Amino acid sequence: MVTLKGKKYGIDFSDGMVSLASQTYAHGRERVEALLAIPSEQLRPDLIESDGELFLAIPENESVIKRINIVSDYGLNPGKLAVFELSSSLLIDQSHYYLESFGREGSSERLAIAYNRDAVDKRIDFLKEVLARPTGFKLRSWALAAGYRHFCRREGGQLIGLVDISSNLASFCFLRDDYPVEIGAVMADPASVNNGGNLSKAFLLDLVATLQYRRMALDRTFHSLPLSMLVITGERTNQNLVEKLGEAMGVRAVLPVIKKELFSESSGEQAGKFLVALGLMVE
DSSP: OOOOEEEEEEEEEETTEEEEEEEEEETTEEEEEEEEEEEGGGOOGGGSOTTSEEEEEEOGGGEEEEEEEOOOOTTOOHHHHHHHHHHHHOSSOGGGEEEEEEEOTTOSEEEEEEEEHHHHHHHHHHHHHHTOOOSEEEEHHHHHHHHHHHHBOOOSSSEEEEEEEETTEEEEEEEETTEEEEEEEEEOOGGGBOTTSOBOHHHHHHHHHHHHHHHHHHHTTTOOOOEEEEEEESTTOOHHHHHHHHHHHTSOEEOOOBOGGGBOHHHHTTGGGOHHHHHTTOO
16 A cells, blocks of 8 residues: 555653654655654644544553464454453453454464553543544554564564663563564553662563563463564663663663664654654554
8 A cells, every 4th residue: 555645643651751753654655754752741732733643552551461372263263263362361341441463474373452441541532632532552562563663674583572661661572573472561660760760770670580581481382582682762771771681681782773764854863762652653
């Protein structure tokens, strides 16, 4: 499909702040025009065009995520089967959730997600009041993967890890051959961010332990490959943090390499901190 015109926006909330990305299509060519990080109380309707599409990121702590193996017998839809299996495991009625699943063509493995409907609706109602009604939403870690695959130059081997650290939330995704096979997040108490804006040692240790555990879990699901690289993104990312995480994980860690040709001159320099918001705009 070639889009001849139009505008898309991605918005990601993080501890009172929002990251807003805007993308324009003209004559079949896409271009990220602006990347903006502001306090949520500064959102106002004139920040976006009225006919644009707005997509919202949902944090992992407002969702239930489950990896499901589907045996595709009798011509049944694997996506619907995965959603049914996830909904059957929920503790409360599925009407309290928005449900979806993702899977690679030809694979029996799917990632199923149940979004907390009340939490999502509160975010939608807030945006309707101060900005615009969202067109749709994605999980943060899924948007992170989309942002990396579309807006960054590919490095590393078959299995790489993505980590986005914004405030006291770290969303992560493991990609095998560019496709997400494990997603999640590490949450920390706000006290884990000290007065200097740095992340506490306890939070980083928790993040590393979670990444190591989830990486080992992949060995039990036919993804037994060496982790070749970590790509670290997000508002709180800096070179010192990249080096610490790489050393703790025993793997090469880098900042993302951005495809600057997809950005305006002013927005390309800061794009590495906006991969979640950018990924929301990728279909």
